[in-house]
Amino acid sequence: MIKNYFKTALRNLWRHKGFSFLNVLGLAVGMTACALIVLYVTFELSYDSMHKKxxxxxxxxxxxxxxxxxxxxxxxxxxxxxxxxxxxxxxxxxxxxxxxxxxxxxxxxxxxxxxxxxxxxxxxxxxxxxxxxxxxxxxxxxxxxxxxxxxxxxxxxxxxxxxxxxxxxxxxxxxxxxxxxxxxxxxxxxxxxxxxxxxxxxxxxxxxxxxxxxxxxxxxxxxxxxxxxxxxxxxxxxxxxxxxxxxxxxxxxxxxxxxxxxxxxxxxxxSTRDGSKTGNITNVYIFSMIAVFILAIACINFINLTTARSTERAKEVGIRKVVGAVKSQLAGQFIGESIILCLTAFIFTLIVSALLLPLFNQLAGKTVSSGIFSNLTFVGILFIGSIIIGFLAGLYPALILASFKPVLILKGRFSSGSRGILLRKVLVVTQFTISISLIIGTIIVYKQMSYMRSQDLGFNKDQVLILDTNGDKAKKSLKEEISRLPNIKSIAMSSSVPGGGNPGAYSEIENKKGDLQVANLDLYFVDFDYITQFNMKMVAGRPFQKEFATDTTQAMVLNEAAVKMFGYSSPDQALGKRFKQWGREGKIVGVVKDFHFRSLQENIKPLSMRIEPDGCNLITVKIAGSNLPGTIRSIESKWKELIPNRPFSYEFLDEFFDSQYRAQQRFGNLFLNFAVLAIFISCLGLLGLASYSTMQRTREIGIRKVMGASVSGIVNLLSVDFLKLVLVAFVIASPIAWLTMHYWLSDFAYRINIVWWIFALAGITAAVIAFVTISFQAIKAALTNPVKSLRTE
Incomplete structure (x- = not known):
C-alpha cells in the first residue's frame, strides 16, 4: 500500500510539473536562506563556547x-x-x-x-x-x-x-x-x-x-x-x-x-563597554526573525498552491472514498506528497547552500561555517526539519482534501467554498506583510549607511596616507625625507587619527568656577602640522604654532565638547585657563570645532590635544591626486632606507575611518539579500496563484473577449483582487516596520529620521512587483484566442 501511495504521489507531482516546480523552488529557496541564517545566528551565539569552564x-x-x-x-x-x-x-x-x-x-x-x-x-x-x-x-x-x-x-x-x-x-x-x-x-x-x-x-x-x-x-x-x-x-x-x-x-x-x-x-x-561592542544581539534577533519569516513564506506558498488546486483532485478523493478509503489514508497520501516535496527541496537546499556558503561567508565578513557537511548534526537537524515542515505545511491541505463528500463531488455539485478562498487571501496578505516590512527595513538600513558616509565629519580625510612607525627611532627623519618628495601636499605626526583608538588621560582643567576639575579626557599627541593638515576649524584661540616656544610643553587645545564639560558657555571663555595632565602644566591656547574622531554611533566626546613629539608614532601624508602609485613607491623607498627592519605597510584614512562601519554595512548587505529572497518566494507563490486563478477563469476570459473586452481590461480584472491584498499588507506592515527599525536606529547617536516617503516607496515597489508577477499570466490569458478558451469547457 505504501509503495502504491508513493507511486501515486510521484505521478501526481509529475503530472502537475509547473506547480510542483514552484513548490520545490519556493521551499528550497526558503530553506536555503533559513539554513544560512541559522548558521550565522548559531555562530554569533557560539562566541567563547569552546571553554569548558x-x-x-x-x-x-x-x-x-x-x-x-x-x-x-x-x-x-x-x-x-x-x-x-x-x-x-x-x-x-x-x-x-x-x-x-x-x-x-x-x-x-x-x-x-x-x-x-x-x-x-x-x-x-x-x-x-x-x-x-x-x-x-x-x-x-x-x-x-x-x-x-x-x-x-x-x-x-x-x-x-x-x-x-x-x-x-x-x-x-x-x-x-x-x-x-x-x-x-x-x-x-x-x-x-x-x-x-x-x-x-x-x-x-x-x-x-x-x-x-x-x-x-x-x-x-x-x-x-x-x-x-x-x-x-x-x-x-x-x-x-x-x-x-x-x-x-x-x-x-x-x-x-x-x-x-x-x-x-x-x-x-x-557588552556596551568602550571597545567591546563587537557583536550585536539586536542583529541576531532581526536575522532570526527573518529566517522564521522566510520559512513561513515558503510554507504559505505550499499551503496556498495546494489548497488552490484542491478542486482538481476532488474527483480523485471522491472515487477513493467510494472504494473504501478513510480520512486517515487520504490525509496520509497528501501529507506524504508534501513530505516528498520537502525532501526534494532538502536535497536542493544542501546543494545550493554548499555552493553559496563561500559567498555567504564573504558577505558576513567571517567564516560562519567551513562547509555544510562539516557539521553532520546540522544536516541531520535540517533533514528532520524538512520532514516536520512537510508534515505541518501539508496537514491543513490534507485535512481539507480528505473531508470532501464523495456524493456531492461525483454529482458535480462540489464547490471549494469561501473558507478556502479566505484562507488563501489571509496567507497572501501575511506573505506581503513580511515582504513589505523587509523592503522598508532595507531602505532604512541603506539610508542610514549613506547618511553616515556623507555626514560632515569636521575634518578632511581624503587622499591621506597613514604610516605606523610603531615608535621607531627614525620616525622624525622619515617625516622630513617624505616631506621633500614631489606630490606631497602636507605631512604631520600624531598618536592617533580619527577612527583610531586613543587613550583617556587623567586631567585637571580649570572650570568656570576657577577650580581644577578632574576629568578623564581623550588625548591626542600631535605636532604643529596636524590641525592644519586635517582642515580642522578653530572656533576660539589659535592652533599650535612653532613661534610660541612654550607650545611644546605648556599648551593645550580642547574641542567644543570638552569646553562644555567644564561649564563654559562659549569657547572663548576657556582660553587661558589652567590644565594639569600627565605631568604637564600649562594653559589652554585654542578650541577646535567638534569633529567625529570616533564612529557616528557615538556622541562626540571631550578631547584634548598636546604637542608631544615622542608620543607621535603615526605619520599622516596628504598626497596630490596625480601619480598615486609612483608616490607610494617613493614613500616605500624612503621607508626601506630609514627603517629597514620594519615591513612597509600603509592605509588610507578614508578606508580606515569607514572600517568602523563594516559590521553595519555587512548587516545591510545581508538584510538586502534576504529581503530579495523573501520577495522572490512571495512572487513564486503569487505567480502560482495567478496561474491557477487564470486557468479557473479561462471560459470567463473567452466570453469577455468575444463581448469586446480589451487586453488591458482583462489584465486589470485579473490583477485587482491581488493588488487589494497587497494594499492590506502595506497597511499592516508599515507600523510593524516603523517600530522595528526605530529600535534598530536607537543604536546610533547620529541617525536619520524615518520619513513617510520610505513607506510609500516600499508600498509602490511591492505593488509593482506583484503587478508584474500577476501580469505575466494575465497578459498570456488575455492574448489567448477566445475560441480556444471556450472549447476548454
Missing part, C-alpha cells in the same frame, strides 16, 4: 566616577588582577590580557604582529585554548616566554619545531624564547591572538611596577570562579577590597572605581 569565567569591568562624568571602562586598573587573585577564596585564578602590536624578526623574516597580547601565566588554566607543543602549566611562567599559533609558527619556522628557539622583538631586537605552540584561536573567540607573551615580560622588565599601579587602566582582566560561587555575592565584596587597597588614592585623585563581574559569554553580544 566558560560558565565560571567572568570579565572584570569598571565604572570610574569623576566629578565630571562616569567612565564605563572595559577593564580595571593593572593592579586589580594580581591582587584580587589571593584576596578571595571564591576566585580560582585571575589573568590579564593586554593587546599589543610587535615587530617580530627571525633572520630575514619580519612581520608586524598586530594580533599579539601580553597574558598572565594562568592564561591556559583559565581558557581552554589547545596547546599542541609545550607545557600549558609552565609555558608563560618566565619573562620573555612566547607561545605562537600554528600558522604563526609555520610563518617563522616552517616545518621545524619552534619550541626552544628564539625570536627577536621590537626595534631593539629583544630575544624571546618560544615555549609553546597553540592551535589557531577560533574565530568565535573574543580573545584573538597569534602570539602570546608572558605578562612578566612587561611587569618585571619593560614596565616595572605595573602590578601596583591602581590608577593606570589599559588591560582586560578575567577571573575563573570556583564551582558553586555566586558571582553577584562576590561582586558585593569588591567595593571593600578596592577601598582597602586603593581608597586613599581614589580620594586624592577624585576618581572612584567600582568593579563588576561580566559573564564571559555575554561580552561579545551584550
Amino acid at each position: 566558560s560558565d565560571r569565567i567572568y570579565r572584570i569591568i569598571c565604572d570610574i566616577k569623576t566629578p565630571t562624568e562616569v567612565i564605563n571602562a572595559s577593564g580595571p586598573s593593572w593592579a586589580v588582577a594580581p591582587h584580587i587573585d589571593g584576596a578571595f577564596p571564591e576566585i580560582e585564578s585571575a589573568v590579564r590580557v593586554s593587546r599589543e602590536s610587535f615587530l617580530v624578526r627571525r633572520g630575514d623574516v619580519k612581520f608586524q604582529e598586530d594580533k599579539s597580547a601580553f597574558v598572565d601565566s594562568a592564561f591556559f588554566h583559565v581558557f581552554d585554548f589547545e596547546l599542541v607543543k609545550g607545557d600549558r602549566r609552565t609555558a608563560l611562567n618566565n619573562p620573555f616566554s612566547v607561545v605562537l599559533s600554528e600558522s604563526t609558527a609555520k610563518k617563522y619556522f616552517g616545518s621545524s619545531n619552534p619550541v626552544g628557539q628564539t625570536l627577536l622583538f621590537t626595534g631593539d631586537a629583544i630575544p624571546a624564547k618560544v615555549t609553546g605552540v597553540m592551535k589557531d584561536i577560533p574565530e568565535n573567540s573574543q580573545i584573538r591572538a597569534d602570539l602570546l607573551i608572558s605578562m612578566s615580560t612587561l611587569t618585571r622588565n619593560l614596565n616595572k611596577g605595573l602590578d601596583d599601579q591602581w590608577g593606570n587602566y589599559g588591560s582586560s582582566a578575567y577571573v575563573l570562579l570556583k564551582p558553586g560561587t555566586n558571582a553577584k555575592a562576590l561582586e558585593k565584596k569588591l567595593p571593600a577590597f578596592l577601598e582597602k587597597m586603593n581608597g586613599k588614592q581614589m580620594k586624592d585623585s577624585k576618581m572612584y572605581a567600582t568593579l563588576f563581574l561580566e559573564p564571559l559569554r555575554d561580552v561579545y553580544l551584550y
Whole structure:
C-alpha cells in the first residue's frame, strides 16, 4: 500500500510539473536562506563556547566616577588582577590580557604582529585554548616566554619545531624564547591572538611596577570562579577590597572605581563597554526573525498552491472514498506528497547552500561555517526539519482534501467554498506583510549607511596616507625625507587619527568656577602640522604654532565638547585657563570645532590635544591626486632606507575611518539579500496563484473577449483582487516596520529620521512587483484566442 501511495504521489507531482516546480523552488529557496541564517545566528551565539569552564569565567569591568562624568571602562586598573587573585577564596585564578602590536624578526623574516597580547601565566588554566607543543602549566611562567599559533609558527619556522628557539622583538631586537605552540584561536573567540607573551615580560622588565599601579587602566582582566560561587555575592565584596587597597588614592585623585563581574559569554553580544561592542544581539534577533519569516513564506506558498488546486483532485478523493478509503489514508497520501516535496527541496537546499556558503561567508565578513557537511548534526537537524515542515505545511491541505463528500463531488455539485478562498487571501496578505516590512527595513538600513558616509565629519580625510612607525627611532627623519618628495601636499605626526583608538588621560582643567576639575579626557599627541593638515576649524584661540616656544610643553587645545564639560558657555571663555595632565602644566591656547574622531554611533566626546613629539608614532601624508602609485613607491623607498627592519605597510584614512562601519554595512548587505529572497518566494507563490486563478477563469476570459473586452481590461480584472491584498499588507506592515527599525536606529547617536516617503516607496515597489508577477499570466490569458478558451469547457 505504501509503495502504491508513493507511486501515486510521484505521478501526481509529475503530472502537475509547473506547480510542483514552484513548490520545490519556493521551499528550497526558503530553506536555503533559513539554513544560512541559522548558521550565522548559531555562530554569533557560539562566541567563547569552546571553554569548558566558560560558565565560571567572568570579565572584570569598571565604572570610574569623576566629578565630571562616569567612565564605563572595559577593564580595571593593572593592579586589580594580581591582587584580587589571593584576596578571595571564591576566585580560582585571575589573568590579564593586554593587546599589543610587535615587530617580530627571525633572520630575514619580519612581520608586524598586530594580533599579539601580553597574558598572565594562568592564561591556559583559565581558557581552554589547545596547546599542541609545550607545557600549558609552565609555558608563560618566565619573562620573555612566547607561545605562537600554528600558522604563526609555520610563518617563522616552517616545518621545524619552534619550541626552544628564539625570536627577536621590537626595534631593539629583544630575544624571546618560544615555549609553546597553540592551535589557531577560533574565530568565535573574543580573545584573538597569534602570539602570546608572558605578562612578566612587561611587569618585571619593560614596565616595572605595573602590578601596583591602581590608577593606570589599559588591560582586560578575567577571573575563573570556583564551582558553586555566586558571582553577584562576590561582586558585593569588591567595593571593600578596592577601598582597602586603593581608597586613599581614589580620594586624592577624585576618581572612584567600582568593579563588576561580566559573564564571559555575554561580552561579545551584550557588552556596551568602550571597545567591546563587537557583536550585536539586536542583529541576531532581526536575522532570526527573518529566517522564521522566510520559512513561513515558503510554507504559505505550499499551503496556498495546494489548497488552490484542491478542486482538481476532488474527483480523485471522491472515487477513493467510494472504494473504501478513510480520512486517515487520504490525509496520509497528501501529507506524504508534501513530505516528498520537502525532501526534494532538502536535497536542493544542501546543494545550493554548499555552493553559496563561500559567498555567504564573504558577505558576513567571517567564516560562519567551513562547509555544510562539516557539521553532520546540522544536516541531520535540517533533514528532520524538512520532514516536520512537510508534515505541518501539508496537514491543513490534507485535512481539507480528505473531508470532501464523495456524493456531492461525483454529482458535480462540489464547490471549494469561501473558507478556502479566505484562507488563501489571509496567507497572501501575511506573505506581503513580511515582504513589505523587509523592503522598508532595507531602505532604512541603506539610508542610514549613506547618511553616515556623507555626514560632515569636521575634518578632511581624503587622499591621506597613514604610516605606523610603531615608535621607531627614525620616525622624525622619515617625516622630513617624505616631506621633500614631489606630490606631497602636507605631512604631520600624531598618536592617533580619527577612527583610531586613543587613550583617556587623567586631567585637571580649570572650570568656570576657577577650580581644577578632574576629568578623564581623550588625548591626542600631535605636532604643529596636524590641525592644519586635517582642515580642522578653530572656533576660539589659535592652533599650535612653532613661534610660541612654550607650545611644546605648556599648551593645550580642547574641542567644543570638552569646553562644555567644564561649564563654559562659549569657547572663548576657556582660553587661558589652567590644565594639569600627565605631568604637564600649562594653559589652554585654542578650541577646535567638534569633529567625529570616533564612529557616528557615538556622541562626540571631550578631547584634548598636546604637542608631544615622542608620543607621535603615526605619520599622516596628504598626497596630490596625480601619480598615486609612483608616490607610494617613493614613500616605500624612503621607508626601506630609514627603517629597514620594519615591513612597509600603509592605509588610507578614508578606508580606515569607514572600517568602523563594516559590521553595519555587512548587516545591510545581508538584510538586502534576504529581503530579495523573501520577495522572490512571495512572487513564486503569487505567480502560482495567478496561474491557477487564470486557468479557473479561462471560459470567463473567452466570453469577455468575444463581448469586446480589451487586453488591458482583462489584465486589470485579473490583477485587482491581488493588488487589494497587497494594499492590506502595506497597511499592516508599515507600523510593524516603523517600530522595528526605530529600535534598530536607537543604536546610533547620529541617525536619520524615518520619513513617510520610505513607506510609500516600499508600498509602490511591492505593488509593482506583484503587478508584474500577476501580469505575466494575465497578459498570456488575455492574448489567448477566445475560441480556444471556450472549447476548454
